[in-house]
Amino acid sequence: MVAMTKRVKTLDVIFNDPSKTFYCSGEKVAGKIIVEVTQATRVLSMRVVGVGCAKVHYTKGKQRCRQETEYLKYEEVVFLDDQPIDADGSVMLRPxxxxxxxxxFELPQEGQLVSSYKGKFGSIQYFVKASMERPGQPALECKRTFEVEEPLDVCTPDLLSPTGGTKEKKVTCMFIPDGQVSLSAKIDRRGFCEGEDICINAKFENTCSRIVVPKAAITAKHIYQANGRTKVFHQKLSSVRGNHIISGMCDAWQGKTIRVPKIKPSMLGCNIIRVEYALMIYVHIPGSEKLILELPLVIGTAGLGSRTNSISSQDGSVSNSSLSWVSLRMPSVPPSYCDLEQPLTPLLDDFDGDDSPIFITTPAFQFQPPPVYTEVDEAYNGKPQMLQVC
Structure with missing residues (x-):
């Protein structure tokens, strides 16, 4: 933000490395304050303040909830080089x-800062503010923000250990028992980074009379605390879905993948703002509440770097699934409907947020046409003659 008046043409904060994307704890934030005037101006002092604070603000009912936490407070008076200073410490600037x-100044050490954040009901901001004090006039201010990203390593033993769970739900119809739906799922670790694939191994069983659909989604939970109250904001970031499961059938996911989208790392160190992630594996049951299993995730800034491997494995699976199973004879093993590229027919209303309705794939057996054939006329001059039949 550049400040200007009739006397002061420019008052701006410039960092030494304007291309730097973010700072980490312990690094030095350095720069300069540029001043240009249109008339001779006396400056009593130039004060620089480095500020970092978390703010939460929202309305709950008729009550306005606000709270702040400070993570950085630096202040100093800076001077010009090789510039004569008057007895009162002021300096005369000329056009x-x-x-x-x-x-x-140096940022606090690791553990004393939290990453920059901007959310629906709060923010964590860092900035440098310059304040120019002049005799008989209000101070002139300008500020420039900078980003802080605290490293979060997900290659710790705790985050590299597998996690999973089991859930089941009894389904009723007009208070009459109608079977149950169950799921069990497992992932090989809890810590991931942007762009990595989460491999899901899961089993689903449907003994109710309805057609159910298994799904998975990466969700974010933003938690804001102010004045002893808590506000929670949920987000669905990305999702995948499986095949429908009819009554009395089971289905299994063997390494089904969902990619971590471009998101901020988990925020766990702030006492008034937290950002938590989870892998939600759930089953959509028409006419009933979903069966949900949540597995906590930690999104970090440094991880295993498995994106290249996951992309290679995806390419391999695509090439295998594209092989045609259709031949002149009925296959001994029925084909999987998910491998066919056929027109989709709506099966039931399964709209769920950003998802589309469920579809069933109608297979079409594409047998080759019969070969062109001929008939023989043996009565023509005692010699066979080939007659083409159109």
Whole structure:
């Protein structure tokens, strides 16, 4: 933000490395304050303040909830190099010159900062503010924000260990028991980074009379705390779905993948704002509440780097699934409907947020046409003659 008045043409904060995307704990934030004036201007002092704070603000009922937590507070008075200073410490700035006040300070060590954040009901911001004090006039201010990203390594033994669970739900129809739906799922670790694939192994069983659909989604939960109250905001980030399961049937996912989208790392160190992620594996049951199993995830900034391997495995699976199973004879093993590229026919209303209705695939056996054949006329001059039949 550049500040300007009739006397002051430019007052701006410039960092030494404007291309730097973010800072980490312990790094130095350095730069300069650029000042240009249109008339001779006396400056009493130039003060630089580094600020980092978390703010939560929302309305619950008729009550306005607000709370702040400070993570950075730095302040110093900076001076010009090789510039004469009067007895009172002031300096005279003249037009047609560009003046530079240099500053620099170190961010607190690891564990004392949290990453920058901007959400629906709160934010965590860091900025440098310059304040120019002049005699007989209000102070002139400008500020420039910078991003902080605290490293979060997911290659710890706790986050590399597998996790899973089992859930089941009894289904009723007009208070009459109608069987149950159950699922069990497992993933090989809890820690992931942006762009990595989560491999899901799961089993689903449907003994009720309805057609159910298994699904999985990566969700985010933003938790805001202020004035002793808590506000929670949920987000569905990405999802995948499986085949429908009719009554009395089972289905299994063997390494079904869902990719971690471009998201901010988990935020666990702030006492008024938290961002938590989870893999939600659930079954859509028409006319009843979903059966949901949540497996907690931690999204970090440094991980296993498995994106290349996951892409290679996906390419291999695509090439295998594209092989045609249709031949001149009925196959001994019925084909999987999910491998056929056929027109989709709506089966039932299964709209769920960003999902589309469920579809059933109608297979079509594409047998080859019979070969062109001929008939023999043996009565023609005692010699066979070939007659083509159209």
């Amino acid at each position: 047609c010159n560009t003046y530079e006040y240099r500053f620099g």
